[in-house]
Amino acid sequence: MYIKKEIREFIEKMPKETKLTKDWVNFIKKIDKSYNLLIEHGKEEYECTNCGKYSYGKLLNSKNDRYYDICRFCGKKLEVRRSNLKNYFFLYSFATVDNMNNKLIIRYYEVYRIYNCVSRRFNDSIVEFARYVPELDVVLLNDRCPKGQNIYHYKKIKKWRVFGGKYYANDDYKYIYLRDIDEKKKGTSYQYIPLEDVINHLKDLKHGSLYRVFKLAKYSSFEILIKLGLYNLAFECPEKFNIKGSFENRFGVRKEFYKFMQKNDISYAELEVLRVIQNPNIKNIRTLLRISYSNLDDLKKASKYINLVDFVEYSRKQKNITIQTYLDYIENLEKLEIPLTKKKLLPNDFTLAHDISIKKINTVKNKTLRKKIIERYKKLEKNSYKSDKFIIRPAKNLNDIKDEANQQHNCVYTNYSEKYANGETDIYFLRKIKKPNESLVTVEVMNGRIRQKYQKRNTKTNKEQNNFLKLWERKVLNVA
């Protein structure tokens, strides 16, 4: 793997390992308190591995085998284990933000907390196994974590390597050591970003990893968004706001909406709706997103017909209305050339009005279809042909096709009526002269050639029928 010179030099210069400072150790000790057990000695006699004191009597009622209780002295809720417990351990990881050679670096550690059954206390093994350098966009792993998966505590660090695979997927930013971060970020490209604020905020949000934060923080707009208190926008898509100029230029809404945006920590989808409705009401905005499945294009389309704020009000009185069904309804009205009066735009019962519009459309459709098929018959009638035994003729009308489909159990009605009406294909029925009303063979002709021919239930035609059809093809359809 080719590694940039800048990265190689950084790896060479950075310290392989550093001692844990007293302050870090205290940070870990604090986390450790929750990784303990209550050791049950006798009946309802518990020794706490955190504070070492004994409590008597249950505090919590638990029906499961695996149960928890609260230490009466340190107040920790811990799992209860019997005193014959031999082996037990906890694993957790934490990160620290550090500065190495004027680059900000996130260092990942794993704490392997092992139970000693003699002293009935836990001891920690704390090892560093990964580093992420956001400015170089590189993840480094050492001998303890050769593949970015398992971590081996007993291994010594010989070398740090660039990890070429996907980023070490540790999204565990639950424990992150941020002390002196303002000092550490000095001279790095993150020096103006309120990192402590950002990372603390990240804990409350579901925006993903630290890794992502540092990636996003590369956009100058990230810093601006954070400082404006628009965290959702900052974490979601700072790249969309990398626009210089006025507030309105950057956000696409007037500055007077800023307070509203900040108060609701507006998301990008919400901002998009705000741009359309120009009305700072978060409840309305969220309702619009819900009833449109967050489809902004559909919302914009609907807004051409109706004020969306009025629509929210209207939707509250209707059952099962969405922007999509509403747009279907409008489309139907337009097809039917019905004027879009206020009464038509906001019918009292939307579901009913919607269904009626569909019925009307279908009636119009059927009417046109019927008319077209009759015209097709007139045009193709000249291709009718008969022998002593058989007759073949085009489909006469829609009912004729429906009847053929029912008798033959085929799909000529559902799949071919429209194609036939529109002249995309020709449909003929082959019957016995003596039984002209009884279906025998359904024939499709396309570009002057027989494309399909079937008896009942799509079974093959017999020799006699084939001979007749061949003759017809040659004589009438003029196939060379």
Ligand SMILES: [Zn+2]
């Ligand atoms: Zn305790």
